[in-house]
Amino acid sequence: MTAGIAYAIPAGVLLATTLIKLAALVRNPRDVFLRSICAVLAVAFLVFATAAPPVLRVINDLSGIPNLAAPLVYCVLTAFSGSSIVLLIYWRDGDTDSTRRSTRLCLGAYGVVVVALWVLFILGDAPVERLRDLDTYYASTPFIREMILLYLLAHTIAAVTMTLLCWRWSRQVRGALRASLLTVAAGSVLAFGYDILKVIAIVARWTGANFDWLSTDAAFAIAAVSAVLTGVGFLIPTVSQGAMSRWRTGRHYHALRPLWTELRPEIPPTSAAPLPWWSSTDLRLLQRERDIHDALLRLAPHCDRTTAQRAYQSALEAGRSPAASCLEADAAVITAAIVAKTRTAPPLAPPDRWTVKSADTAIGLIRLSLVLRHSPLVAQAQQKGPSPRRTKEPSP
Known part of the structure; x- marks a missing residue:
């Protein structure tokens, strides 16, 4: 040298x-x-x-x-x-x-x-x-x-x-x-x-x-x-x-995959195509969160309050905390709304609709995604679809 x-x-x-x-x-x-x-x-x-x-x-x-x-x-x-x-x-x-x-x-x-x-x-x-x-x-x-x-x-x-x-x-x-x-x-x-x-x-x-x-x-x-x-x-x-x-951004991005996959058919066709894997993880996470929010807006007319009440009560009876029960209720509502829209069910009247509050924060979206993957109530909602009956709104 x-x-x-x-x-x-x-x-x-x-x-x-x-x-x-x-x-x-x-x-x-x-x-x-x-x-x-x-x-x-x-x-x-x-x-x-x-x-x-x-x-x-x-x-x-x-x-x-x-x-x-x-x-x-x-x-x-x-x-x-x-x-x-x-x-x-x-x-x-x-x-x-x-x-x-x-x-x-x-x-x-x-x-x-x-x-x-x-x-x-x-x-x-x-x-x-x-x-x-x-x-x-x-x-x-x-x-x-x-x-x-x-x-x-x-x-x-x-x-x-x-x-x-x-x-x-x-x-x-x-x-x-x-x-x-x-x-x-x-x-x-x-x-x-x-x-x-x-x-x-x-x-x-x-x-x-x-x-x-x-x-x-x-x-x-x-x-x-x-x-x-x-x-x-x-x-x-x-x-x-x-x-x-x-590492945290990557974890959040992958944790949202179950929710994004479930909502993917409802993502507006005008939305941009998913960014390639070599793009910044921050940008890909931002796009995934935006796609999820856009899809939830399109599903809002089919989010059934009665389905949420039923899932909320079932979660409480299974020993979940009120906060965890609300997450399961939101996840079940989303799944049932997708089923309802697939069956071309008419939109619900505003008083009968349920607002998915878990989607208000980034950490809420991640928790919602995890619940969507593992909750048995979500599987039940997917099979039954929205409830034909109305009940009282849950009070978490």
Whole structure:
């Protein structure tokens, strides 16, 4: 795997994550938390996009200054460290006066670090271009050495802070948020490991040993995994909420199938054809609910009050609650109305009609559909059709 590709993989993951969050930010432009997470992910992407050796060479060549790309990458990494802490503060505490004060303090501190990095680079002397091993090659060079240690210190503080905050908060929550925090914490632990390996390689240079591979190979591998874990961790709540929403919508859509199938002959011929399976489940559910309501309107003149009373009393005698008995009465009325219309029975007079109140809400439609599938009273109504007699209206 070439160096460019090795950097491109985590950069691509972070870019995709950033674009997903940006889409959410477009829909909620005033969400401070979304703005913070977009900033963190975008800066993390820039870390890997600018740290790739081919990109470093281009920056150095365009500027005409050997190793100018180094402090640029260190500054981007420092910005990532500061923005990560800010994100977690907003995530945990929300947009409050205390949060804004903590944010200003954090950004101010890391801003000072960024300025110091450039000052140290200007004061130092790094004439030999190093694309992969600058940290160890200049480990003993005055001012350049301090620049390297400063960026590692800033990154270490952020990694430790993120780990501790995520771990403590994860013990107070459950579900997707807990999984998200633990994943981000794991990424932060690896980020701390990156700093440790870098420091070991630098100290080794001070003692005359050569552990450069820890800095150039091992540390980079850990940083790549850390970046992916952090990006995934921030995505978990969004993905989980979206998946749960689609799952609930799909369940509701399929739960309405018995009622929709029963009413299908009564759906107006002018209604649109059912949407294909690849369409949005939300749209398909909306269409199914609309078809059911349209069909019920066409059946309304044949919904018999007497049939409802008979089914309601039978359900009560079978031990059902009043609410469950009303559902069974509505289901039986619908079935009997379909039979009556099939037999070309004349419409009922308004006083003899029954209003299917269970269809007033989405959850009522689902319960009605389930009753339609399982209730023995529905089967009886299908066999007998509407009652020829009138009785008193049920009082649920």
